[in-house]
Amino acid sequence: MGTNGTVDTATFTANYTTSSLIGEKLMTHFNLQSSGKASDIAKWHNSIQELALQTRLGIPITLATDPRHSFAEVAGAAVGVGSFSQWPETLGLAALRSPDLVQRFGEIAREEYMAVGIRQALSPQIDLSTEPRWARTGQTYGEDANLTSALVVAYLKGFQGDKLGRHSVTTVTKHFPGGGPAKNGNDSHFETGKDNVFPGGYFDYHLEPFKAAIAAGARQMMPAYARPIGTKYEEVGMGFNRGIVTELLREELGFDGIVVSDWGLVTDFTALGEDMEAISWGVENLTELQKVEKILNAGVDQLGGEIRTELVIQLVNDGIVPESRLDESVRRLLKEKFELGLFDNPFVDPESADRVVGNDYFSRIGNETQRRAYTLLNNPDDLLPLPLNTETKFYADGFNASYLLARNLSVVDAPEDADFALLRLSTPYEARGGGFESHYHQGRLDFNETEVARHAAIMSAVPTIVDIYLDRPAVIPELAEGSAALLGNFGASPDAFLDVVFGTDGWKPEGKLPFDLPRSMEAVEAQLTDAPFDTANPVYRYGHGLSYAEKC
Incomplete structure (x- = not known):
């Protein structure tokens, strides 16, 4: 997307512009990875629809997006919130245990998406986070299959409605058959995370939310990148895996919708300055043509993040893949465009987009949920x-003291001069790799010695209220012991934090942990990768969450 909603004329992939991908490659599905003013997105969307109408068949564009309503901004996983309403991560929705709230989120997100022309949500992510180190935990609903199953049903209804139609956003449920059992918690975009392992024999446990999603009318499924190790299935990435896609998903579980691969299975690419080989675990030695053949033979309908239409054409022309096989997938994809009403009218109103996206009501519900999920x-x-006392002196660390000053509170520069310290932290991680991999929070979950000493100095100088952002299960026994009070959040603004600390307007924490908080890295490494609730002697167990006492 160019400035002010124009179609960018710069080449961004393999020397193709957006216009040439539509006009020459005849592509009709795109993923919007940028954020900006709602009306600009809507104008851009209308422009690419105009280009699509000028092609021979005039097939409208289906515009997709990764999640864009939370605090996370992770290349290839989550988009910056931009002008959309801002909510906690899905972990925060899980902490509140409310299907009604999840459905309401889905309804609001659907209205905001539709206002700018987005008709495909690359969500929900219903992997079970049984490996605490896993880099994608933040966009899950935690480690409980029953809770995740209940919430995905509500999520799908919020986005799709009772029946897919012109007022729906279609969903892509991922990452089948569950990406949570990642060896050592490493992300499967990268070779260190290419294996899903099941030492506890919990393969079927990770299927439970997908069964619930299928029963609730899930429209699309995305297989995981990783390969299943030690199961009856071929040890190749799920998108190449006929046993996973056709035999398990389609035949055994009865899914008859669209299967779209995760991004970049065929072509090497550069992401945020980091050169990446095609993510084709177990079939790295195949040619690009052979990879596409294996993906199609697995039962996948659509290749995510690829523009290599010439490879599909070559497979048909060479007699390797019958045209009838492509017809199966084309029927599914075109049928959904018709059901969404895109053939009737693919355009949106840019002026209306600014009124709908991030409106006061939607933003208020998102902000309230940030507070409730604490x-x-x-x-x-x-x-x-x-108590909100203007004479009380505060030391602020981890957020701007201006938020306290705006409440007419006193701020000091050193903890020893304060009555209370307010310390905001985020779950630790190991920074790895170049531009792309550095966005993924992987590795250890405990603070290093320097940070532990820094926190201890503050906590020993003054009663300290600690607030930690839990995008993964942090190892924080020293904070549990040394803090005067300890809060966990799943994406919350500084104002949300202060409202909860002071009970402003009656705000109070309502959340319950969606996963265990381990006591040590030794406990993390000892637990079974695929097993839920098996952390030895955690600091806080799944479901823990206190309430404020009633004060007269």
């Missing part, structure tokens, strides 16, 4: 909520 982990002597 999880009170420890509150000795019922310290919280603090």
Whole structure:
């Protein structure tokens, strides 16, 4: 997307522009990875629809997006919120245990997406986060299959409605058959994360949310990148895996919708300056043509993140893949475009987009949910909520003190001069790789010695209220012991944090942990990768979450 909603004329992939991908490659599905003003997105969407109408068949574009309503911004996984309403991560929705709220989120997100022309959500992500180190935990609903199953049903209804139609956004449920059992928690975009392992024999446990999604009318499925190790299935990436896609998903579970591969299975690419080989675990030695053949033979309908239409044409022309096989997938894809009403009218109103996206009501519900999802982990002597006293002196660390000053509160420069310290942290991770991999939070979950000492110095100088962003299960026994009160959030603004600390307007934490918080890295490494709730002696167990005491 260019400036002010124009179609960018720069070449961005293999020397193709957006216009040439539509006019020459005849592509009709795109993923929007940028954010901006709603009306600009809507104008751009209308422009590419105009280009599509000028092609021989005039097939309208289906525009997709990764999740874009939370605090995460991870290349290839989540888009910056831009002008959309801002909510906690899906972990925060899981912390509230409310299918009704998840459905309401889906309805609001659907209205915002449709206003700018987005008709395909590359979500929900219903992997079960049984490996605490896993880099994609933040976009899941935690490690409980039953809770995730209940919430995915509500999510699908919110986006799709009772029946897919012109007022729906179609969904892509991922990553089948569950990406959570990642060896050592490494992300499957990268070779270190290419294996899913099942030492506890919990393969079927990870299928449970997908069964619920299929029963609830899931329209599309995305197979995981990783390869299944030690199962009855071929040890190749799920998108290449006929046993996974056709035999398990389609034949055994009865899914008859669209299967779209995850991005970049065929062609090498560059992401954020980092050169990446095609993500083709187990079939790395195949040619590009052979990879496409294996993907199609697995039962996949659509190749995500690829523009290599010439390879599909060559497979047909060479008699390797029958045209009837392509017809199966084309029927599914065109049928959905018709059901969404794109052939009737693919255009949107840019002026309306600015009124709908991020409107006061949608933003208010998102902001309220940030506050409600807060999880009170420890509150000795019922310290919280603090009284709002202008004479109380605060030391702020991890957020801008201006948020306190805006409430007419006193701020000091050193913890020893304060009555209370407010310390905001994020779950630790190991920074790895270049531009692309550095966006993924992987590796250790505990703070290094320097940070532990820094936190300890603050906590020993003054009663300290600690707030930690839990995009993965942090190893924080020292914070549980040394803090005056401990809160966990799943994506929350500084104002949301302060409203909960002071109980402003009655706000209080309502969340319950969607996963265990381990006591040590040794415990993390000892637990079974695919097994839920098996952390030895965790600091806080799944479901933990305190409430504020009633104060007269």
